[in-house]
Amino acid sequence: MRANNILGIIFANAYDNVLGGMTAPRAMGSVPFGGAYRLVDFTLSNMVNAGIDKVGVITSNNYQSLMDHLGNGKPWDLARKHDGLFFLPPFSAQELERYNSGRLGALQNNTQFLEMSNEEYVVMSDCNAVLNIDLREVCRYHQEKNADITMVYRYGAVPKLPNRLLIDEITDGRVTAMSIATADREGEANCAANITVMRKSLLESLLREANASNAASFERDVLLKNVANLRIFGYEFKEFCPIIDSIQTYFDANFALLDAVNQKQLFGCGRPVYTKVYDDMPVIYGLGSDVKNSLVADGCVIDGVVENSIVFRNCRIAKGAVVRNCVVMPSGFVADDASLTNCILDKDVTIRSGRALAGADTYPVYLAKGIRV
Amino acid sequence: MGAKKECIAMLLAGGQGSRLGILTHAIAKPAVPYGGKYRIIDFPLSNCTNSGIDTVGVLTQYQPLALNEYIGSGQPWDLDRMDGGVHILSPYQQIKGSEWYKGTANAIYQNINFIDRYDPEYVAVLSGDHIYKMDYSEMLAFHKEHDAACTIAMMEVPWEEASRFGLMLVDDTGVITEFEEKPKNPRSNKASMGVYMFTWKKLRAYLIADEAKEGSSNDFGKDVIPAMHNAGERMFAYRFDGYWKDVGTIDSLWEANLDLLNPKANIDLTDPDWRIYAKNSALPPHFVSEKATVQNSLVSGGCFIEGNIDYSVMFANVTVEEGANVRYSIVMPGATIKKGATVQYAMIAEDAVIESGAVVGEDPEQIEDLANWGVTVIGSKVNIGENVKIPAKAMIAEDVKGGDAQ
Numbered sequence: 001m002r003a004n005n006i007l008g009i010i011f012a013n014a015y016d017n018v019l020g021g022m023t024a025p026r027a028m029g030s031v032p033f034g035g036a037y038r039l040v041d042f043t044l045s046n047m048v049n050a051g052i053d054k055v056g057v058i059t060s061n062n063y064q065s066l067m068d069h070l071g072n073g074k075p076w077d078l079a080r081k082h083d084g085l086f087f088l089p090p091f092s093a094q095e096l097e098r099y100n101s102g103r104l105g106a107l108q109n110n111t112q113f114l115e116m117s118n119e120e121y122v123v124m125s126d127c128n129a130v131l132n133i134d135l136r137e138v139c140r141y142h143q144e145k146n147a148d149i150t151m152v153y154r155y156g157a158v159p160k161l162p163n164r165l166l167i168d169e170i171t172d173g174r175v176t177a178m179s180i181a182t183a184d185r186e187g188e189a190n191c192a193a194n195i196t197v198m199r200k201s202l203l204e205s206l207l208r209e210a211n212a213s214n215a216a217s218f219e220r221d222v223l224l225k226n227v228a229n230l231r232i233f234g235y236e237f238k239e240f241c242p243i244i245d246s247i248q249t250y251f252d253a254n255f256a257l258l259d260a261v262n263q264k265q266l267f268g269c270g271r272p273v274y275t276k277v278y279d280d281m282p283v284i285y286g287l288g289s290d291v292k293n294s295l296v297a298d299g300c301v302i303d304g305v306v307e308n309s310i311v312f313r314n315c316r317i318a319k320g321a322v323v324r325n326c327v328v329m330p331s332g333f334v335a336d337d338a339s340l341t342n343c344i345l346d347k348d349v350t351i352r353s354g355r356a357l358a359g360a361d362t363y364p365v366y367l368a369k370g371i372r373v
Numbered sequence: 374m375g376a377k378k379e380c381i382a383m384l385l386a387g388g389q390g391s392r393l394g395i396l397t398h399a400i401a402k403p404a405v406p407y408g409g410k411y412r413i414i415d416f417p418l419s420n421c422t423n424s425g426i427d428t429v430g431v432l433t434q435y436q437p438l439a440l441n442e443y444i445g446s447g448q449p450w451d452l453d454r455m456d457g458g459v460h461i462l463s464p465y466q467q468i469k470g471s472e473w474y475k476g477t478a479n480a481i482y483q484n485i486n487f488i489d490r491y492d493p494e495y496v497a498v499l500s501g502d503h504i505y506k507m508d509y510s511e512m513l514a515f516h517k518e519h520d521a522a523c524t525i526a527m528m529e530v531p532w533e534e535a536s537r538f539g540l541m542l543v544d545d546t547g548v549i550t551e552f553e554e555k556p557k558n559p560r561s562n563k564a565s566m567g568v569y570m571f572t573w574k575k576l577r578a579y580l581i582a583d584e585a586k587e588g589s590s591n592d593f594g595k596d597v598i599p600a601m602h603n604a605g606e607r608m609f610a611y612r613f614d615g616y617w618k619d620v621g622t623i624d625s626l627w628e629a630n631l632d633l634l635n636p637k638a639n640i641d642l643t644d645p646d647w648r649i650y651a652k653n654s655a656l657p658p659h660f661v662s663e664k665a666t667v668q669n670s671l672v673s674g675g676c677f678i679e680g681n682i683d684y685s686v687m688f689a690n691v692t693v694e695e696g697a698n699v700r701y702s703i704v705m706p707g708a709t710i711k712k713g714a715t716v717q718y719a720m721i722a723e724d725a726v727i728e729s730g731a732v733v734g735e736d737p738e739q740i741e742d743l744a745n746w747g748v749t750v751i752g753s754k755v756n757i758g759e760n761v762k763i764p765a766k767a768m769i770a771e772d773v774k775g776g777d778a779q
Contacts, residue, residue: 035658036674045655074448075655260660260677267657267675274655277449281642282409282673282687283659284634291667297658298410298674301643310658 004083006139007119007200008047008055009110011103012040012066014126014194015161018245021368022346026065029057029127031250032329032347034257034266035310036297038069039127039244041275042266046195047123048076049271050135054083056113058106060096063089069276076274088113102163103218104210107203114204122203126194130253131241132266132273133195138235142197145173147233149202149223152195154237158185159245163219165192167234175232178224190234193241196223202230240265251344251364254310254327258293280313288319304334321351325361343367376456378491380513380570382426383484384417385477386501387434392622395752395770396722401433403501404440405626406705406723408633408642409673409688411651412443413620416506417499418450418459419649424509426497428457430487432480434473437463449652462487476591482580493573498593500567504629504640505617506647512570515611519547522575522606523598526568528613538564539594541610549608552599563610566617569593575606616640623768627720627748630686630703634669656689664695680710688723697727702734705753718765719749727751728759728775735765 012029022031029040040057047055055078059066072078073085088110090096095109107114114122121142123135133152142150153167158181167190169177181191206222215221226232240262242253256262267273280299285291290305299314304321312330317323320336327344334340335353342359346369351357355373359365367373386403396405403414414431421429429452433440440461447459462484464473474480481488481498488496495516497509507526516524527541540561542551553559579597583589589596602608616639620626632638642649656674661667665678672678675690680697688706693699696713707724710716714727719734727733734749747766751757758775 258660260662263657263660263677272655273657277653279648279650279653282671284643285667285670285672287669289668291661292665293661293663295658295660296672299643312658 004051004053005119006050006052006121006123007114007117008044008052009107009122009124010040010043010047010055010057011106011124011126012057012059012063013061013106014103015128015245016062018128018161019250020247021366022247022250022344023062025062025369027059027062027127029059030062030065030069031127031244032312033130033250034254035295035312037273037275038066039130040066040069041273042130042132043125043127044076044078045271045273046125046131046133046135048078048274050123050139052123052135053078053080054086054117054119056086056088056110056117058088058110060090060106063087071276075276086113102216104207104215104222107207107218108211111204111207114200114207117200119200122198122200124194124196124203128244129193129195129241130244130266131193131237131239132269132271133237133239134271135195138195139197141173141235142233145233146231148198148230149226149232150197150235151175151223151232152193152235152237153190154193154241154243155190156188156241156243157249158187158189158191159243159249161243161245163217165219165223166190167192170234173233173235175227175234178227178232180220180224190236191243192219193237193243247344247364247366248362251327255308255325257295257310258308278313286319289317304336327364346371349373376491378428378457378493380426380495380497380509381428381430381457381488381491381493382417382421382497382499382509383481383488384414384421384429384431384499384501385480386414386431386440387437387474387480393626394623394768395750396623396626396720401435401437401440401501402621404443405620406688407504407620407626408630409671409686410653411649413504414440414444414501415450415649415651416504417501418444418447418452419647420505420507420509421497421499422451422650423647424507424511426509427452427454428491428493429459430462430484431459431501432462432474432484434464434480437461443652445652450650457491460487476596477593478580478583478597479591481576482584482591485577485580488573488577496571496573496576498569498571502621503567503617503619505566505613506615506640506644506649507568507613509568509570512568512611516570516572516609519609520607521570521609522572523601524570524609524611525549525598526566526570526613527563527610528566528617529562530564532559532562535559535562535564540564543610547609547611549602549610552602554594565594566613568613569598570611575601623720623748623750627703631684631701633671633686634684654689659687662695665693680712701736719751719763721751722753722755724754725751726756728757728761730760731757731762731775733757733763737765740765 012027016023078085164181286303294309296311297313303319304317307324309326315332318336321334322339324341333350338351339356344366350372446453452459540553618629659676662679666681671686673689679695680693683700692709694712697710699716703720705723711729715732717734750768752770756772
């Protein structure tokens with residue numbers, strides 16, 4: 001299938017409620033990740049790297065940060081005359097209730113967008129899985145297998161998220177049994193990454209059916225329900241793919257990027273991850289700075305100690321400051337003799353001189369946007 | 374026909390920068406990388422945007438491909454405009470034939486039509502060779518206030534260095550009384566910065582006259598400015614205080630880069646009120662490993678640092694392996710410094726590879742004869758083999774196999 005025959009759909013708010021303070025002011029897609037990005041960047045980049053040039057970003061609330069980040073889509077090469085990036089907040093107040101009922105409601109609110117698009121296929125994706133995947137390969141697989149629906153899955157920890165589909169039986173790629181993970185499910189399994197490919201016409205008819213039967217869940221009432229009567233195929237993704245379901249997994253997923261193998265899989269595989277452009281200066285390391293095992297983004301000035309940390313753009317770590325095992329989001333300021341261990345600092349947080357904060361690696365301390373300690 | 378503009382800028386970016394040797398074999402001087410993520414041309418372009426000049430003609434000639442691709446639509450500098458914006462101006466065929474730009478004045482002369490489209494009152498002529506932040510609107514205000522025909526930006530340089538520059542003698546009111554070109558015994562320390570503001574009507578006439586003059590070298594400094602001066606035109610010097618560095622030689626380019634790490638050098642690129650824009654690639658944050666040490670250095674996106682860096686500038690996607698040492702050096706995009714290699718007082722160009730154990734450059738403090746010391750340059754994509762030693766001042770444009778004597 002030609003890449004520009006595929007429509008991209010992104011659910012920017014999926015699982016908003018699992019990141020506590022981080023998603024209080026912003027959509028899941030807007031959550032800063034990996035030193036220089038927001039979660040939506042991985043999803044969007046996957047799509048544009050596959051040549052998809054029309055993407056609808058469905059969002060229900062808390063979307064000002066997302067709008068500001070996406071702008072007109074130019075950094076992802078989606079500022080187009082025709083097609084390009086479509087930002088899809090609620091069209092009117094009447095739709096709000098349906099949005100809040102999940103993926104199905106969100107799609108049903110956007111049937112006009114689907115109708116008016118003339119692409120033959122659609123790729124739908126959440127934002128809380130961090131992966132760099134060649135969607136061209138996935139679409140090729142979908143065609144080769146003559147699939148009705150292709151679901152990307154990965155073997156790993158079962159995400160503690162509602163309605164997470166597990167691939168229980170799969171033969172030659174064909175999914176013959178699926179189930180929804182129970183809330184107490186531990187351990188590892190083949191879990192859906194919530195990246196799904198199907199013909200647009202099929203999606204539209206499934207949505208009509210769901211509407212008619214007053215269905216509530218896309219996973220349960222559309223995918224699971226049709227495992228026997230539709231050709232559903234699973235595409236296994238074997239590389240770095242954390243699925244964020246809590247502040248802890250968010251924390252861990254960031255630290256996993258300190259591993260060179262994961263860095264290569266996410267950033268160095270030949271498909272760049274695009275993000276909003278900031279015109280920052282490269283990082284300045286002062287005399288006496290001491291940085292080990294860390295990712296540091298442009299615009300930072302580092303004069304203190306930084307270990308095992310992810311420091312986002314435009315942060316200042318003063319001389320004498322010690323930052324260990326932390327995720328420091330953009331524009332953070334850590335003053336001299338301040339000490340932070342196992343913390344997540346949201347944007348614009350200031351830690352004043354001499355202050356010390358420590359969490360545990362299994363219980364990081366989260367400081368909300370703009371806080372001054 | 375564009376809308377009338379008060380002032381447009383013409384940026385001379387056509388030079389080879391021959392004193393930059395192998396660095397400019399394949400790219401024009403204004404495209405030479407600087408400061409980890411910039412190119413020299415980002416400075417005049419950003420200065421224009423920040424000064425409110427939204428129409429810039431960039432005159433290219435020598436090896437323009439990298440520069441043209443880099444500038445593109447001008448969007449990174451906010452110069453992708455409905456009316457105006459940045460335009461690349463190469464020599465082109467006309468009824469009377471075509472010719473390469475013969476000199477700086479001829480380059481502007483050949484583009485009179487471009488300038489006339491905007492019917493400006495004033496034209497700023499900028500060189501694409503310097504690192505500096507300047508508000509051209511203030512220079513324009515000065516030019517208008519003094520009802521000048523030509524205003525030349527001027528900087529007072531240390532007397533010991535004055536003889537390297539084109540100098541001006543200026544009276545108390547700012548009028549330029551005399552010019553001196555690189556004199557042995559300078560009478561003035563006021564150097565011309567190569568930044569000019571002209572009243573277009575006047576410049577236009579002098580350009581046409583100069584083109585018709587037999588034996589003219591068609592150069593601003595040598596021909597047009599003296600002609601204006603001798604005809605009694607009002608010529609003023611506009612004083613500039615601030616960092617200004619010509620990066621036309623290997624040593625000055627190296628110094629200018631390292632100046633970013635020197636608090637005494639007055640160059641601050643973190644000023645949010647005077648951003649220096651550049652075309653950004655999508656690069657991940659750089660990684661500093663457990664074994665690395667980074668001191669007093671600049672590191673750009675995409676770098677993978679496992680070795681030791683001191684007082685150096687790392688451009689994008691540079692790899693410094695474990696045990697490698699980089700000091701007092703500039704490493705340009707994509708270069709790799711392998712295990713245990715040493716790079717000191719050197720410039721490593723794009724995509725070069727310094728293999729294990731090689732030693733590039735020499736510390737001036739360890740050298741007996743300082744007259745033989747200079748920055749070492751390894752050219753683009755060059756491979757310096759294992760354990761090879763490259764001495765100070767060398768310029769290496771070809772691979773050097775491991776074990777070869779140097």
